[in-house]
Amino acid sequence: MSGATERPVVAVRDLRIVFPTLDGEVTAVDGISFEVPAGGALGIVGESGSGKSAAALALLGLHRGSRARVSGEVEVAGVPVTTATDRRLRAMRGNDIAMVFQDPMSSLHPQYTIGNQLVEAYRVHRPNASSAEARARAVESLERVGIPNPARRVNSFPHEFSGGMRQRALIAMGLMCDPKVLLADEPTTALDVTVQAQILDLLDDLRRDLGMSLILVSHDLAVVAGSVDDVLVMQHGKIVERGDVRTVLAAPRHPYTRALLAAVPRVDVSRAQRRARVRAERAGGTARPARAGGAAGPGAPPAAVPPAPASAADPAADAATASGVEAPPDAPLLSVRNVRMRFTVRGGLLGRGTDFYAVDDVSFDLHRGETLGIVGESGSGKSTLARVILRLLRPTEGSVVFQGRDITRLPERRLRPLRRDMQIVFQNPYSSLNPRRPIGEAIGAGLRVQDSGIPPAEIRRRVGELLERVGLEPGHYNRFPHAFSGGQRQRIAIARALILRPKLVICDEPVSALDVSTQDQVLRLLDELQDDFNLTYIFVAHDLAVVRQVSDRVLVMKEGAVVESGDGDTVYTAPTHPYTRRLLASAPVLDPDEARRLRADRHRLARGA
Structure with missing residues (x-):
């Protein structure tokens, strides 16, 4: 991935990261190696738990001081990250490599203005800079990332910015000291399609205008398609596929890469087409999701969900419906x-x-x-x-x-x-479940509220059947939400909505x-x-x-x-x-050339062409 003569700005060799657990240890990153040339762009793609974010944090030495065991070599702009002193690492962060995290609200301090936080990031690395110089730099950085009226908005607090503007402010903070590498870890996950397109366009423009390198970490191949030159696909801590982004997306060799591509939703696939494909897979016994703690057998018949009984609390209301x-x-x-x-x-x-x-x-x-x-x-x-x-x-x-x-x-x-x-499934399964309540009680709460006379044993039986129906185990009744992955928690939230x-x-x-x-x-x-x-x-x-x-x-x-x-x-x-057409034009696509064509169209529209 690097040129023959120029030294890569990032070089990783045999990186291994092991985290201790209560019952042993987990290898989050298992011997990966890669390089990023100066001015290049690399995408690191994989599911949650694939090790991509752990690898990204290692580039800044952020595992130091934790219980993680890191081995191998990591070099950023000539700095040997794994062996450098703490002082050298602090100097490297922000100067040589800067990171943009996924959630800007957890990265920006709510009690300080955007300008104060940008000024602080600058003066840490430029202690001799005056306050006026640092503030002018902050305004310039906000203008660079497209914040309107930066001289005024520099005095705003994070809550006064929209989600997209907060992410732009976070990118501006990363650019304060003109780093050689910008590392963006899921920078668009929580954003809608138009703002996502704006952020990806911004990162591409900054890379071209400033000559810096970009490492874009994402779970979505469509997000990285039009923004990087090369891509790494990670699974279980290992790199399973790598290469030029066009080659990897057009002709993936590894089954895991093909599965990721198949899972990416596409605007050119209709509901009827998708349902026909899913039903064919179900008929062939390949679509039943794996259950936590054991696989559901292919084509296993669904557990029936019993009909809701008449309410004992208000029979008159139920009689009338x-x-x-x-x-x-x-x-x-x-x-x-x-x-x-x-x-x-x-x-x-x-x-x-x-x-x-x-x-x-x-x-x-x-x-x-x-x-x-x-x-x-x-x-x-x-x-x-x-x-x-x-x-x-x-x-x-x-x-x-x-x-x-x-x-x-x-x-x-x-x-x-x-x-x-009438029931609802909320967006965030992490916040919609009470962390102090077993998931079985959370699912059965609706029955207890609506049908106060139903015996506890019957509630438990129905909850167990519904857990099995959504791909979990009845024995998970007494587990707490933290014991489940994000997808499993959303299955729990769906079960809670269906119990009635x-x-x-x-x-x-x-x-x-x-x-x-x-x-x-x-x-x-x-x-x-x-x-x-x-x-x-x-x-x-x-x-x-x-x-x-x-x-x-x-x-x-x-x-x-x-x-x-x-x-x-x-x-x-x-x-x-026109608004619908603009939304569709902002949707990510898997063809890198098409993605760049759409980006050029957006630039022309922005210039009024």
Whole structure:
């Protein structure tokens, strides 16, 4: 990967990282070697747990002082990282190599302005610089990464920036001392597609303009496709494939690389195409996900989920049912009409007592067994609309009719029977589960609330059956959330939503925190459950490729309003609104040449060409 005469700016030889555990040790990185030339770009790709982030941290010597055992050679800009003194390492970090972490909110101090944090990063390495010089450098760095009005925004706090602007500020901090290498570890995972495209474009521009090297760590091959020259694919701490990015993506040799490519959602694959492929795999006995603690047998029959019993707490309400009167069979399960949700902002940038509509005149129907995708950038109103449908928020105007009954103004006590029929799967499985509560109790909580007379043994039995149905073990009932991976936690969250046999499940960004292979497993699970139990989904996401592959119909939202709607194939193949076309143009693609062509198009649009 390096030139024949020029010394590489990063050289790693036989790097091995071992972490001690309670019952032995885990080899996170197992003898990897690679080089990055000056001005080059390398992508390191793999699932969560593949060792890519552990290897990245070793480039800055960040395992020093931990219990990790690091061996091998790591050299950055001529500095032998594994043997250098602590003082030399501190001098290297920021000067020779800088790191951009995944979550800017955990990297930026909330009580200090952006400018103060940039100035500190500069003066650590330039102690003789004056305050005025450091501040001017901070403004220049913010301008370099595209922050508007940098002389004013340098005084802003992190919470006053959007997610994309915070990531830009973090990149600006890394550039304060003009490092030779920028190491970006999952820098776009939590961002929507347009902001993700902006960050990737920015990193590419900076590499070209400043002549620095880039190491981009990601779980998604589509993210690195248009941003790097070479790629390493890691699995279980080892490099299983490496080479020029075009060659690796066009003709992958290793089965693991091919599996990663197959798991990447693509905007050119329709829901019908994906479902046909998944059903063919299921029929062949190859699609059942592995269960924690043991593999589910190929084609194993699903465990039945028992129907929810009548409520012992409110028999009158159940006798009438939450819907009041029985709706005709062909009637929509859900009708949303002219819904608006107004919030009042007091103070801040919008002015004192300013009203704005997070949801602005939204209408649609949803029938049983359908999946409606709702897509848009962060702040478009998607999640607010989902909470209005669930009546977690009462809309300012309009109506929400569920199972033939308008629930918009129902008092809370009359909403309770509806809660069993409308459930939600939240975005982050790490924060949606109580860390101090066994997962079996978390899943069974809905039964205990809705059916207070059901015996504990029956609750445990039903929870065990449902755990098995979502690919886990009934014996996991008493385990706590920290004992599970991210994908397993999301399966637990899905089981919790299904315990009451709901008719409607709202999935609010359910896979955005997961790597692509785990994401694919969760989407397959949702497909299977929909087929088996005739579930109706509302799937909220910013990832256009994911939305297309799960949705019958799609709503595109911008600034609270629906700007385009229709069946998924039409919206994706013949979009009519410029905003939809812009979203589609920002979606990552697996063809490096196509990715760079789209980047050039975005540059032309930005210049007004």
